[in-house]
Amino acid sequence: MxxxxxxxxxxxxxxxxxxxxxxxxxxxxxxxxxxxxxxxxxxxxxxxxxxxxxxxxxxxxxxxxxxxxxxxxxxxxxxxxxxxxxxxxxxxxxxxxxxxxxxxxxxxxxxxxxxxxxxxxxxxxxxxxxxxxxxxxxxxxxxxxxxxxxxxxxxxxxxxxxxxxxxxxxxxxMPPALHDRIFAAVSHLPHLAAFALMDELAGRDEAELYFRHAGSGFRDFTRIAGSHPEMWRDIALANRAALVAELDAYIARLRVMRELVAAGDGEALMQLLTRASRARRLWTQHWVQDRPK
Amino acid sequence: MxxxxxxxxxxxxxxxxxxxxxxxxxxxxxxxxxxxxxxxxxxxxxxxxxxxxxxxxxxxxxxxxxxxxxxxxxxxxxxxxxxxxxxxxxxxxxxxxxxxxxxxxxxxxxxxxxxxxxxxxxxxxxxxxxxxxxxxxxxxxxxxxxxxxxxxxxxxxxxxxxxxxxxxxxxxxMPPALHDRIFAAVSHLPHLAAFALMDELAGRDEAELYFRHAGSGFRDFTRIAGSHPEMWRDIALANRAALVAELDAYIARLRVMRELVAAGDGEALMQLLTRASRARRLWTQHWVQDRPK
Missing domain, CATH: 3.40.50.720 (NAD(P)-binding Rossmann-like Domain)
Incomplete structure (x- = not known):
C-alpha cells in the first residue's frame, strides 16, 4: 500500500x-x-x-x-x-x-x-x-x-x-541500451514513419482529395501519427543514434523495394512480400494472441 | 435481380x-x-x-x-x-x-x-x-x-x-488515371511501407527479440503487411509509375526527418510532428467518423 x-x-x-x-x-x-x-x-x-x-x-x-x-x-x-x-x-x-x-x-x-x-x-x-x-x-x-x-x-x-x-x-x-535499441526499431521508427506519411500528404495541394479516399489500411498505418508531438520529438532526440540507424535501414529497404518496382522485377518483389507477410502472420500468432488488447 | x-x-x-x-x-x-x-x-x-x-x-x-x-x-x-x-x-x-x-x-x-x-x-x-x-x-x-x-x-x-x-x-x-494516382498515395505506398518494415526486421539475426517487444503501435502500422503477396505484387507492377513517384516522395520525406533527428533540430522536428498530428486528427474527424467500420 x-x-x-x-x-x-x-x-x-x-x-x-x-x-x-x-x-x-x-x-x-x-x-x-x-x-x-x-x-x-x-x-x-x-x-x-x-x-x-x-x-x-x-x-x-x-x-x-x-x-x-x-x-x-x-x-x-x-x-x-x-x-x-x-x-x-x-x-x-x-x-x-x-x-x-x-x-x-x-x-x-x-x-x-x-x-x-x-x-x-x-x-x-x-x-x-x-x-x-x-x-x-x-x-x-x-x-x-x-x-x-x-x-x-x-x-x-x-x-x-x-x-x-x-x-x-x-x-x-533489461539494460537501458538494449531497451533503446529494441524500441528504436519497433516503436520509434514506426512512429516517425507514420508522421512522415501524414506530413507528406498533408503538404500537397490536393491533400483533401487524397484524404477523401483513404481507407482502413491508411487509417491503421497512420494511427500513431496522431500521437503527442512533444513526446515524440523528445523521444526522437533522446534516442537519436539508434533511431538514425533505424531510419537509415528503413530508407535503404524502401529503396530496394523502389528499385524492384521500377525495374518491374515481379519475382524478387514477390519474394520480399511473401517473407514480410509470413513474418507478420507469425508475429500475430506468437505475440499478439498472448496479450489482451 | x-x-x-x-x-x-x-x-x-x-x-x-x-x-x-x-x-x-x-x-x-x-x-x-x-x-x-x-x-x-x-x-x-x-x-x-x-x-x-x-x-x-x-x-x-x-x-x-x-x-x-x-x-x-x-x-x-x-x-x-x-x-x-x-x-x-x-x-x-x-x-x-x-x-x-x-x-x-x-x-x-x-x-x-x-x-x-x-x-x-x-x-x-x-x-x-x-x-x-x-x-x-x-x-x-x-x-x-x-x-x-x-x-x-x-x-x-x-x-x-x-x-x-x-x-x-x-x-x-472518376477517371482511371486519377484513381491510380490517388491510391498509389493512400493505399499502395502504405502497403509497401508496411511490408518493408516487416521485412527489414524479420531479416535480422535478433528478429525474435525485436518482435517480442513490439506493441500496439507496431501492430497497427504493420497490419497491412499481412496482406496477400501476389495481389500486392500485381498492384505494385500495375501502378508502377505512380507508385515509384510515391516511394520517392516518401523516401525524401523520411530523409528530411532523418536529417532533423541527426542534427538534433528539435524545433523543426516539432513543427513537422505537429503538422502531421494535426492532419491525422482532422482526417479522423472528417472522414473516419462518416464511415461504419
Missing part, C-alpha cells in the same frame, strides 16, 4: 496509472502536478488525482513513491527540482519511452537519491493524450520494462515492480 | 460480394471459379457460391453479370478466356485495386464486349485473404469507385452501380 503517490505529468500514462492503482486499492492518496492547469483540474474532478500541487516540490513532499510521467525531454529539469525535497526513503520511477537519456539525467541530478530511482517504460499507449484519455485498464496484459542500474536499491526495484503488477502488467528487466 | 452471377476469384472480395448480394436477394445463383480447389469447395460448402465451375468459360456461360475478383496481374489472361463466351448482353466488371492496367487489358482483349465492361474498385479489404475471411458486411458504408470509359454502356454502368449499392456501398466515379 502506497500512502502518498505523486504523479508528475497527469496525462494518458500518469492518469491511467493513478486509476489502475486506485481501483486495486494499492494507493491511498494521489497528488498530481502538471503544466496544464485545465488538464490537472479535469484530473481532480474525475477523481484521477486527490490533490493538485502547484509545484513539483510540493507534489513529491511526503510522497512514498513518485512517478515521472512527462515527455523525456522534461525529465532532467524535473529531477533537478525534486531531488532536494524527496524523502530519503522515497522511491522514484519514470515512464519514459527512452531509457539511456533518463538514466543519464538521473545520474546527473539525483545525487544521493539515485539508488532509489528505478527507470521504467510501460509498453502501452494510444494516439490520444491527456488525462481525458486515461483508463484503469491501459496496462492490463501489457509489458513494463524496468532498466535498473547496478547500484539500484533492490527494495525500490521490488516496489516499482509490485506497482506495475498491481496494474495487471507483466514486468521485465 | 441477377439470375446468374459469375464470380471469378472467390476470395475475400469476391466471396464477400456474393454473400452481400445473396443476403439482399439481389442474386439467384452464384457460380464460382478460382484456381484453388480447396478454397472453392469451402465456398460451396459455406453457401457463398451455389455452383463451382472448372473453367472461366463455363463460369461465365449464361451469366448476366460476371465479376473479375482476381489479382490484377491475372486479369488479361482471364479476359482473353471469357471474351468469346460472354453473352452479348452480359455485364462484366472487376474489383482490381488499379484501373489503368485493367482498362488497357479490357481494351486489348474484350473486343465487342468492351462497352459492357465497367471497371471498379471497392475500397475495402482486410489483411486476411481467401473465402474463409469473407463476410456480407465488408462493403457496408465503404466506397466503391467506378472508372467508366467514354464508350461504356450507361445501362451496364447502372447495373454495376446498383449491385454495389445493394451491398451498402457508396458509389463514386
Amino acid at each position: 502506497i500512502r502518498r503517490l505523486a504523479i508528475l505529468g497527469v496525462g494518458l500514462i500518469g492518469g491511467s496509472l493513478a486509476l489502475a492503482l486506485k481501483r486495486t486499492a494499492l494507493v491511498e492518496t494521489v497528488v498530481g502536478y502538471g503544466r496544464g492547469r485545465d488538464n490537472l483540474e479535469l484530473a481532480l474532478r474525475q477523481g484521477v488525482i486527490d490533490a493538485l500541487a502547484d509545484t513539483p516540490e510540493t507534489a513529491v513532499a511526503g510522497a512514498e513513491l513518485a512517478v515521472l510521467a512527462v515527455p523525456v525531454g522534461s525529465m532532467p529539469w524535473l529531477m533537478q527540482r525534486i531531488a532536494p525535497v524527496l524523502a530519503p526513503d522515497a522511491v522514484l520511477t519514470d515512464v519514459g519511452s527512452t531509457k539511456q537519456d533518463v538514466v543519464a539525467a538521473a545520474e546527473a541530478h539525483l545525487g544521493p537519491r539515485l539508488a532509489r530511482f528505478v527507470p521504467g517504460h510501460p509498453i502501452a499507449g494510444a494516439e490520444a493524450s491527456g488525462v481525458a484519455a486515461a483508463h484503469a485498464d491501459l496496462f492490463r496484459g501489457k509489458e513494463v520494462i524496468l532498466t535498473p542500474l547496478p547500484h539500484t536499491d533492490p527494495l525500490a526495484l521490488e516496489r516499482v515492480q509490485a506497482m506495475w503488477q498491481g496494474c495487471g502488467a507483466q514486468v521485465l528487466r | 441477377i439470375r446468374r452471377l459469375a464470380i471469378l476469384g472467390v476470395g475475400l472480395i469476391g466471396g464477400s460480394l456474393a454473400l452481400a448480394l445473396k443476403r439482399t436477394a439481389l442474386v439467384e445463383t452464384v457460380v464460382g471459379y478460382g484456381r484453388g480447389r480447396d478454397n472453392l469447395e469451402l465456398a460451396l460448402r459455406q453457401g457463398v457460391i451455389d455452383a463451382l465451375a472448372d473453367t472461366p468459360e463455363t463460369a461465365v456461360a449464361g451469366a448476366e453479370l460476371a465479376v473479375l475478383a482476381v489479382p490484377v496481374g491475372s486479369m488479361p489472361w482471364l479476359m482473353q478466356r471469357i471474351a468469346p463466351v460472354l453473352a452479348p448482353d452480359a455485364v462484366l466488371t472487376d474489383v482490381g485495386s488499379t484501373k489503368q492496367d485493367v482498362v488497357a487489358a479490357a481494351e486489348a482483349h474484350l473486343g465487342p464486349r468492351l462497352a459492357r465492361f465497367v471497371p471498379g474498385h471497392p475500397i475495402a479489404g482486410a489483411e486476411a485473404s481467401g473465402v474463409a475471411a469473407a463476410h456480407a458486411d465488408l462493403f457496408r458504408g465503404k466506397e466503391v469507385i467506378l472508372t467508366p470509359l467514354p464508350h461504356t454502356d450507361p445501362l451496364a454502368l447502372e447495373r454495376v452501380q446498383a449491385m454495389w449499392q445493394g451491398c451498402g456501398a457508396q458509389v463514386l466515379r
Whole structure:
C-alpha cells in the first residue's frame, strides 16, 4: 500500500496509472502536478488525482513513491527540482519511452537519491493524450520494462515492480541500451514513419482529395501519427543514434523495394512480400494472441 | 435481380460480394471459379457460391453479370478466356485495386464486349485473404469507385452501380488515371511501407527479440503487411509509375526527418510532428467518423 503517490505529468500514462492503482486499492492518496492547469483540474474532478500541487516540490513532499510521467525531454529539469525535497526513503520511477537519456539525467541530478530511482517504460499507449484519455485498464496484459542500474536499491526495484503488477502488467528487466535499441526499431521508427506519411500528404495541394479516399489500411498505418508531438520529438532526440540507424535501414529497404518496382522485377518483389507477410502472420500468432488488447 | 452471377476469384472480395448480394436477394445463383480447389469447395460448402465451375468459360456461360475478383496481374489472361463466351448482353466488371492496367487489358482483349465492361474498385479489404475471411458486411458504408470509359454502356454502368449499392456501398466515379494516382498515395505506398518494415526486421539475426517487444503501435502500422503477396505484387507492377513517384516522395520525406533527428533540430522536428498530428486528427474527424467500420 502506497500512502502518498505523486504523479508528475497527469496525462494518458500518469492518469491511467493513478486509476489502475486506485481501483486495486494499492494507493491511498494521489497528488498530481502538471503544466496544464485545465488538464490537472479535469484530473481532480474525475477523481484521477486527490490533490493538485502547484509545484513539483510540493507534489513529491511526503510522497512514498513518485512517478515521472512527462515527455523525456522534461525529465532532467524535473529531477533537478525534486531531488532536494524527496524523502530519503522515497522511491522514484519514470515512464519514459527512452531509457539511456533518463538514466543519464538521473545520474546527473539525483545525487544521493539515485539508488532509489528505478527507470521504467510501460509498453502501452494510444494516439490520444491527456488525462481525458486515461483508463484503469491501459496496462492490463501489457509489458513494463524496468532498466535498473547496478547500484539500484533492490527494495525500490521490488516496489516499482509490485506497482506495475498491481496494474495487471507483466514486468521485465533489461539494460537501458538494449531497451533503446529494441524500441528504436519497433516503436520509434514506426512512429516517425507514420508522421512522415501524414506530413507528406498533408503538404500537397490536393491533400483533401487524397484524404477523401483513404481507407482502413491508411487509417491503421497512420494511427500513431496522431500521437503527442512533444513526446515524440523528445523521444526522437533522446534516442537519436539508434533511431538514425533505424531510419537509415528503413530508407535503404524502401529503396530496394523502389528499385524492384521500377525495374518491374515481379519475382524478387514477390519474394520480399511473401517473407514480410509470413513474418507478420507469425508475429500475430506468437505475440499478439498472448496479450489482451 | 441477377439470375446468374459469375464470380471469378472467390476470395475475400469476391466471396464477400456474393454473400452481400445473396443476403439482399439481389442474386439467384452464384457460380464460382478460382484456381484453388480447396478454397472453392469451402465456398460451396459455406453457401457463398451455389455452383463451382472448372473453367472461366463455363463460369461465365449464361451469366448476366460476371465479376473479375482476381489479382490484377491475372486479369488479361482471364479476359482473353471469357471474351468469346460472354453473352452479348452480359455485364462484366472487376474489383482490381488499379484501373489503368485493367482498362488497357479490357481494351486489348474484350473486343465487342468492351462497352459492357465497367471497371471498379471497392475500397475495402482486410489483411486476411481467401473465402474463409469473407463476410456480407465488408462493403457496408465503404466506397466503391467506378472508372467508366467514354464508350461504356450507361445501362451496364447502372447495373454495376446498383449491385454495389445493394451491398451498402457508396458509389463514386472518376477517371482511371486519377484513381491510380490517388491510391498509389493512400493505399499502395502504405502497403509497401508496411511490408518493408516487416521485412527489414524479420531479416535480422535478433528478429525474435525485436518482435517480442513490439506493441500496439507496431501492430497497427504493420497490419497491412499481412496482406496477400501476389495481389500486392500485381498492384505494385500495375501502378508502377505512380507508385515509384510515391516511394520517392516518401523516401525524401523520411530523409528530411532523418536529417532533423541527426542534427538534433528539435524545433523543426516539432513543427513537422505537429503538422502531421494535426492532419491525422482532422482526417479522423472528417472522414473516419462518416464511415461504419
